[in-house]
Every structure is written in C-alpha cells, then in structure tokens.
Amino acid sequence: QERNVILETFDFLRRGQIDANLENYDNNLQMEKEYDFIVVGAGTAGCAIAARLSENPKWKVLLLEAGGPESLIMDVPIVAHFLQLGEMNWKYRTQPSDRACLAMNNNRCNWPRGKVMGGSSVLNYMMYTRGNRRDYDRWAELGNVGWGWRDVLPYFKKYEGSNVPDADEDLVGRNGPVKVSYVNWRSKIADAFLEAVQQDGLQHRDYNGHIQNGVNYLHTTTRNSTRWSSNRAYLYPLKGKRRNLHVKKFALVTKVLIDPTTKTAYGIMVRTDGREHKILARREVIVSAGAINTPQLLMLSGVGPAQHLREVGIKPIVDLAVGFNLQDHTAPAVTFTTNATSLHFEDFADPTLVNRFNRQEGPYGSPGGCEAMAFWDLDHPQLKDGWPDIELFLVGGSMSSNPAISRAFGLKKIIYDSMFAEIEDKELNAFMIFPMILRPKSRGRIMLKSTDPQKYPLIYSNYYAHPYDVDISVRGVQKAISLINYPGFKKINAKVWNRRIPTCKGIEFGTRDYWECHVRHFTFTIYHYSGTAKMGPATDPAAVVDPRLRVYGIKNLRVADASIMPEIMSGHPNGPVFMIAEKAADMIKEDHGFKQ
Numbered sequence: 001q002e003r004n005v006i007l008e009t010f011d012f013l014r015r016g017q018i019d020a021n022l023e024n025y026d027n028n029l030q031m032e033k034e035y036d037f038i039v040v041g042a043g044t045a046g047c048a049i050a051a052r053l054s055e056n057p058k059w060k061v062l063l064l065e066a067g068g069p070e071s072l073i074m075d076v077p078i079v080a081h082f083l084q085l086g087e088m089n090w091k092y093r094t095q096p097s098d099r100a101c102l103a104m105n106n107n108r109c110n111w112p113r114g115k116v117m118g119g120s121s122v123l124n125y126m127m128y129t130r131g132n133r134r135d136y137d138r139w140a141e142l143g144n145v146g147w148g149w150r151d152v153l154p155y156f157k158k159y160e161g162s163n164v165p166d167a168d169e170d171l172v173g174r175n176g177p178v179k180v181s182y183v184n185w186r187s188k189i190a191d192a193f194l195e196a197v198q199q200d201g202l203q204h205r206d207y208n209g210h211i212q213n214g215v216n217y218l219h220t221t222t223r224n225s226t227r228w229s230s231n232r233a234y235l236y237p238l239k240g241k242r243r244n245l246h247v248k249k250f251a252l253v254t255k256v257l258i259d260p261t262t263k264t265a266y267g268i269m270v271r272t273d274g275r276e277h278k279i280l281a282r283r284e285v286i287v288s289a290g291a292i293n294t295p296q297l298l299m300l301s302g303v304g305p306a307q308h309l310r311e312v313g314i315k316p317i318v319d320l321a322v323g324f325n326l327q328d329h330t331a332p333a334v335t336f337t338t339n340a341t342s343l344h345f346e347d348f349a350d351p352t353l354v355n356r357f358n359r360q361e362g363p364y365g366s367p368g369g370c371e372a373m374a375f376w377d378l379d380h381p382q383l384k385d386g387w388p389d390i391e392l393f394l395v396g397g398s399m400s401s402n403p404a405i406s407r408a409f410g411l412k413k414i415i416y417d418s419m420f421a422e423i424e425d426k427e428l429n430a431f432m433i434f435p436m437i438l439r440p441k442s443r444g445r446i447m448l449k450s451t452d453p454q455k456y457p458l459i460y461s462n463y464y465a466h467p468y469d470v471d472i473s474v475r476g477v478q479k480a481i482s483l484i485n486y487p488g489f490k491k492i493n494a495k496v497w498n499r500r501i502p503t504c505k506g507i508e509f510g511t512r513d514y515w516e517c518h519v520r521h522f523t524f525t526i527y528h529y530s531g532t533a534k535m536g537p538a539t540d541p542a543a544v545v546d547p548r549l550r551v552y553g554i555k556n557l558r559v560a561d562a563s564i565m566p567e568i569m570s571g572h573p574n575g576p577v578f579m580i581a582e583k584a585a586d587m588i589k590e591d592h593g594f595k596q
C-alpha cells in the first residue's frame with residue numbers, strides 16, 4: 001500500500017506538471033502594440049470571451065490577467081477553503097456595518113475574489129446552477145431585448161458539457177467546454193438531507209431542468225473529481241494552437257484609454273514586467289474584471305457617477321451609475337450535531353486518499369464539503385413550479401471541521417470560541433445548512449477610495465438595508481431547522497447546536513428575535529457579487545450598458561461579466577456568467593461582421 005501511495009503521488013505530480021506545461025506556454029509572450037480586441041480579466045467571463053473571439057483567425061486578441069497561473073492543487077475540490085488564504089485571492093473586505101457581519105472581525109465581511117487565471121472560477125465551490133427561467137424573463141421585461149429565457153437557453157447549452165445522467169435531456173448541453181458532473185463522494189448526512197427535504201414535500205429532481213423547486217445532490221463544474229475552471233475549459237485546449245490569442249499574466253490594467261472628444265475607447269494602460277505599457281485596441285476593449293474590479297476600472301477611466309469621480313479627482317468623460325446596484329447572496333448557516341460521520345480535518349491527512357482521488361473516489365473530490373441543495377418558494381408553497389426565494393444547501397462538516405473556514409470568513413475569536421470550539425475539542429460530528437436568500441432587495445455600492453489603481457475600492461454591501469432580506473433569511477433559518485423533525489434527519493439524530501451567540505445573550509434562544517440576531521451576525525457571503533455595471537435600456541437612468549453590453553456614451557467599450565446582471569439570478573452565478581460571456585462573444589462577432 002505504501003508503494004502505491006508513492007506511485008499515486010507521482011501520478012498526481014505528473015498531472016500537475018502537464019497543467020504547468022500548459023500554463024508555461026504564455027511565459028515568453030512579447031505583447032504587441034496593437035490588437036483587435038483587448039479583454040481585461042481572465043475570469044469566468046474573460047477566458048470564454050477571449051477563446052470565442054480568437055476563433056476568427058484574422059483577429060488578434062489580448063487577454064490580460066492581474067493574477068498568475070492556475071495549478072492542479074487549486075483544482076482538488078476539497079482544498080477550496082484554503083485558496084481564500086493565498087495570493088490567488090484579492091482579499092477584499094466590506095466596510096464596517098452595524099446591522100450585518102456582526103460575527104466578523106471589525107464587523108466587516110471578507111469578500112474573496114479570484115486573482116488567478118480562471119478568476120473566481122478557481123476559488124469557487126463549483127456548485128453548478130442556472131437559476132430560474134423567470135430570472136431571465138425578468139431581465140427581458142426590464143427592457144433587455146434578447147435576454148429572455150428562450151434567448152439565453154442556447155448559450156447555456158452551448159457551454160455545458162454535462163455528464164449528469166438524469167438531467168432533463170431536452171434542456172441540458174452535453175458537448176460544451178464547461179464540464180458538469182455529480183460528485184463521486186457522498187456522506188450519509190447528504191442522504192439524510194435529501195430524505196428529509198422530500199418528506200417536507202419537495203421532489204428529487206434536476207434543479208437545472210424544467211422545474212427548479214426540488215432537491216438534489218450537487219451538480220458541480222468538475223470532471224473526474226477535478227475543478228473545471230474557465231481557464232481549464234476554454235484556454236487549456238488552445239495552448240500552443242492559437243497564435244492569434246495572446247495571454248499575459250501578472251498584468252494589472254490600470255486604465256481604459258478613452259478619447260474625451262470622440263468618446264471612443266482605443267486601448268488600455270497595463271502594469272506588467274515592472275513597467276507601464278500602452279496597448280491599443282483596433283476594434284474594442286472588453287472589461288471582464290468582475291463585479292468589484294470592473295466598476296473600479298471604469299471609474300478610474302472616467303466612466304462613472306460624475307460627482308463622485310470629481311470628488312476623488314478624476315475628470316468624468318461620461319456620467320453613468322457605475323458601482324451602484326451591487327447585489328449578493330447571503331446565507332446565515334445553522335449548525336447541527338449528528339451521530340453520522342461528518343468531515344473532520346484530520347481525516348484529510350490520510351495519504352491513501354491521494355490514491356482514491358486519482359481513481360476519482362473519496363472526499364478529496366468534495367467541493368469544500370458542499371453536498372446537496374434544495375430550492376423553495378416560501379411565499380407560494382402551494383406552487384409546484386414556483387420562483388424560489390430560498391435555497392438550502394448542505395455542508396457535511398462544521399465551522400470547526402477545517403481551520404481555514406473560520407479564517408476565510410474572518411470570524412471573531414470570541415464567537416468561534418464560545419460557539420464552535422466545543423465541537424472541535426470533543427470531536428463531535430456536525431454539519432451545516434446554509435439558507436441562501438435568492439432575490440435580495442438591498443443594493444450596495446462600490447466607490448473609489450483613490451485614483452491609485454492598486455488601492456482597493458470601498459465596498460458598501462448594504463446588507464439588510466431592506467427589511468425583506470432579514471425576514472426571508474430568518475424564514476430560511478426556520479425552514480432549515482424544521483427539517484430535523486422528519487424521519488430522514490431523525491435517523492441520524494440531527495439536533496440544532498444551541499450554543500448562544502455571546503452578543504445575542506439577552507434574547508431567548510430559538511425565538512424569531514434570536515434568529516434575527518443570528519442572521520445579523522452570521523452574514524456569510526456566498527460570493528455572488530453582481531450588478532455594478534447594470535444592463536438596461538436607454539430609458540433606465542441606472543443602466544451602464546445596453547442590452548448588447550456596450551457602455552452607454554462610449555464607443556468600442558463593452559462590459560461582460562457578473563457586473564451586468566440587472567437583478568441577481570436565483571442560484572449560483574458561475575454558470576450564468578458563462579452564458580453572459582458566450583452571448584457577449586456572439587454579439588461582438590455579429591457587430592464586427594464575423595460569421596461562422
């Protein structure tokens with residue numbers, strides 16, 4: 001067996017070397033002075049757009065990424081939490097709040113973002129959802145022609161390479177670059193969750209299919225227990241084969257160059273290899289820097305709210321509501337103890353797990369312990385096919401299963417010690433249910449702190465500015481807790497972990513007021529920041545881009561990433577961002593007369 005471990009470890013290292021060789025293709029790139037298209041940010045959207053645009057061999061495309069290469073170790077699903085502690089995370093934090101994030105250091109929530117090839121698709125938990133068809137019909141209803149469900153469905157199918165065997169066959173994509181699979185490892189806790197939810201009345205079904213309201217084990221953006229980032233999906237197959245696509249890593253774009261007279265974007269400034277370069281774009285600049293960096297870069301370039309820009313010392317070129325409309329999904333996790341075996345950190349030290357991982361078995365393939373999800377329309381429980389307002393997702397471990405979790409969230413020590421240390425000390429089996437609100441009504445804002453592109457922008461999450469968000473979160477918590485009354489969860493002796501939050505002590509445990517206090521403390525972001533360069537019709541004063549994703553008032557400049565969502569969709573957004581990217585690439589090709 002020992003020999004096996006050594007051989008299997010070599011095999012893993014060999015796979016890692018293959019990936020490293022692919023990344024190394026970009027190392028000696030000499031950037032040219034001019035390209036047809038410049039794509040800023042190699043995240044979920046950026047990799048897809050650059051790959052699609054460079055399908056035209058006559059176009060030269062430059063993809064610029066502030067972070068470095070992806071590596072195989074980042075793509076072992078169980079290590080997901082740890083990535084947030086490394087250099088591949090921008091490590092943003094929200095501004096302090098007195099009504100949310102109260103359990104976090106200085107009342108500030110950590111907001112991780114990928115700074116690496118693949119962007120946040122390398123940091124994420126790989127949970128794969130499309131959202132609800134009504135989300136997109138709503139986008140269309142807001143005036144975004146071409147974004148209704150029937151319009152966007154072909155793009156979902158185009159990028160999906162799903163091998164989920166029981167997916168609704170007429171809706172799923174089987175041959176696209178983004179691989180989607182079930183996880184090969186499941187705990188008894190996940191089985192119990194599925195049972196309890198069905199006993200509560202939901203059906204076991206493909207929540208990415210015709211009806212979203214239902215429960216299932218996770219669909220994940222993985223194949224063979226390996227993370228399928230946008231970099232792996234779209235760029236690895238092209239390495240060494242597509243000479244008209246240039247990829248530059250460790251390249252921070254500091255400004256989009258815009259002629260103030262003609263209001264035309266004509267290039268970018270980028271900091272790389274120790275100096276500042278000016279690179280020109282013959283056709284377009286496409287900003288895909290994500291919902292925090294995209295508004296920052298636009299504002300640094302003179303595109304944003306004129307008054308705010310003047311206050312920080314930037315001359316506005318066009319007055320637009322950049323940075324407003326910030327949305328996110330939060331989920332105040334509830335902890336339960338059980339007599340079923342949950343994830344424990346020590347278990348991962350077993351070296352034979354590498355063997356099992358190479359054979360696509362075992363817990364290394366689990367995306368940070370996330371295992372199953374269910375969707376409810378709490379306001380319309382009688383509807384079988386409602387528009388869900390709450391998702392409950394199950395993690396087969398607790399805050400103390402892994403030291404990286406509480407650090408990643410930035411939990412206050414006093415909170416951790418009084419609530420979770422006992423689980424760790426007594427090695428109890430415990431799991432968490434995250435009640436994620438799907439259609440929040442609060443809106444936050446990204447603002448510039450400085451004209452220095454290396455200084456982080458200010459993030460005002462504005463969580464719970466709207467009372468609906470508190471209310472639906474509390475109802476989500478109550479829904480999660482109600483599940484333990486069903487035989488599925490009784491079988492594993494699931495019990496709510498009732499250690500009190502020290503700063504909620506005056507409030508009786510289990511009452512609505514207590515759960516509100518809980519919600520305001522454990523405002524866990526699920527990292528779905530979006531909406532900060534809102535897509536909308538010309539009549540919408542809050543719109544930054546039009547339905548073809550062109551920035552209003554500026555020629556040759558588009559935004560294509562999570563920023564453009566007018567309203568956040570009801571699920572996890574990585575898939576929808578791929579859809580946005582695929583559609584953006586097609587619109588750009590069309591606008592520049594390229595037919596395939």
Ligand SMILES: Cc1cc2nc3c(=O)[nH]c(=O)nc-3n(C[C@H](O)[C@H](O)[C@H](O)COP(=O)(O)OP(=O)(O)OC[C@H]3O[C@@H](n4cnc5c(N)ncnc54)[C@H](O)[C@@H]3O)c2cc1C
Pocket residue numbers: 040041042043044045046064065066067084112113114115116117118119120121123124125126127128129251252253254288289290291293294297526527528529561562563572573574575577
């Ligand atoms: C920890 C975490 C967990 C998540 N879990 C899930 C999940 O399980 N399922 C799911 O569907 N979604 C999840 N998400 C959200 C999802 O991954 C994002 O919504 C999606 O990746 C956003 O894509 P994007 O293209 O808008 O931005 P990103 O993927 O963040 O890409 C932006 C890229 O631009 C680069 N960049 C930024 N500024 C500059 C600049 N000035 N110059 C050059 N490059 C720049 C960044 O480094 C980054 O690589 C998670 C996100 C995180 C952070």
